[in-house]
Amino acid sequence: MTTATALPASELVGRFSKPQGFGDATLRSPRADSIELLGGIPDPHVLPVAQLAAATERVLFRSGVPALQYSRTEGIAELRQWIAAREGVAVDRIIITNGGFHGLSLAIQALINPGDLVAVDNPIFPLFLRGLELATTNILPIPVGAAGLDLDALESQLRAGARPKALYTVPDFHNPTQGSLSQADRQRLVDLAAHYGFVLLADNPYRELYFGSAGASHREFNDSENVIHINTFTKTLGPGLRLGWLVVPNWLKSDISALRSRQDSHSSTLVQSIVAEALTSDETLFDATLDKARATYGNRAQILATAIEVETQGGLEVQIPDGGLFLWPRIASDRIDPAKLSESAKSHGVDYQQGAFFPSGPGTDAARHLRLSFGHVSEENLKEGARRIGLAFKEQS
DSSP states (O other), X not given: OOOOOOOOOOXXXXXXXXXOSTTTTTTSOOOTXXXXXXXXXXOGGGSOHHHHHHHHHHHHTSTTOGGGSOOOTTOOHHHHXXXXXXXXXXXXXXXXXSSHHHHHHHHHHHHOOTTOOEEEEESOOHHHHHHHTTTOOOEEEEEEETTEEOHHXXXXXXXXXXXXXXXXXXOSSOTTTOOOOOHHHHHHHHHHHHHHTOEEEEEOTTTTOBSSSOOSOSHHHHHOTTEEEEEESTTTTOGGGOOEEEEOOGGGHHHXXXXXXXXXXXXXXXXXXXXXXXXXXOTTHHHHHHHHHHHHHHHHHHHHHHHHHHHTTTSEEOOOOSBSSEEOOEXXXXXXXXXXXXXXXXHTTEEEEEGGGOOSSXXXXXXXXXXXXXXXXXXXXXXXXXXXXXXXXXXXX
């Protein structure tokens, strides 16, 4: 009997950066007594479980069971038509994906060559950088603040000669800062993309989760030939569906389809069919689900923000966001070490994402922040989590 010898992995895999805590911590098995304020996870009670179950039964009892067969690379017609109508674009610009991150991966592989420069948010959703390193690690960090991407800083870099192939940003309820681009800034960003010849990767998983008025529209993104608009049902219908979509510019449609056909061919026909059936059989379902989610998350954001201010006695500077699934409070005192605060909080049974996980480059105070999620955490546990963070503050003060 011979002993198997481990062969080396590819050079690509060998170049992967080592995780620094983000992502892996979110998906780990939590301690039984721990309150996890880690990931942007929707509350299962706001998801349309009964409607999806009923849709599943109808789909599986159709004659011939087409949902168990192969389907088109771009996605099934019923789902693409529903999305296209909501986006206000032609159906042939919609590509169904296995969630938002898969959409980002397709965009990266379709556009970016090794060594290409890509402008990115700073601070940033860290998992985008993990996906980007499959193609390039050459990035140009652009500051992000309370009003979203700093377009003055971006334009200054462009005028100085920077020529990124693409720019990545989260335009609505930014992860982690929670800022959103105004209507005027969306148009300005699209105009900069057209003038300087880069493609905007507009990553929009939180766009529907606003707490008050709807805010800025997405027409500028969907009307531009310099934008790939990345969207997902993950935060609205459930991450387990692994279902999202791209709105792609006309010139990239065939290339994205060709790329996808050489990977996994298409997203699950069954999952697409279930979601399409649920959405098209009840035209009020999606918006009713969103209304429930907005009310739930808006209330939880208020509860957590208030509790944090009280329990830390102002030690965390908190702003209530207009939408999304996170708070981004800042540690007020420079005497408190953020890493030690995190360890102390864990010892008290509460865990969150450290701000130090989010910078894409220098020039940000992200390390002085905490990212606290509230989507899937009960109101009672949010208050208790804030109390435990308060205990950690007292130990570190």
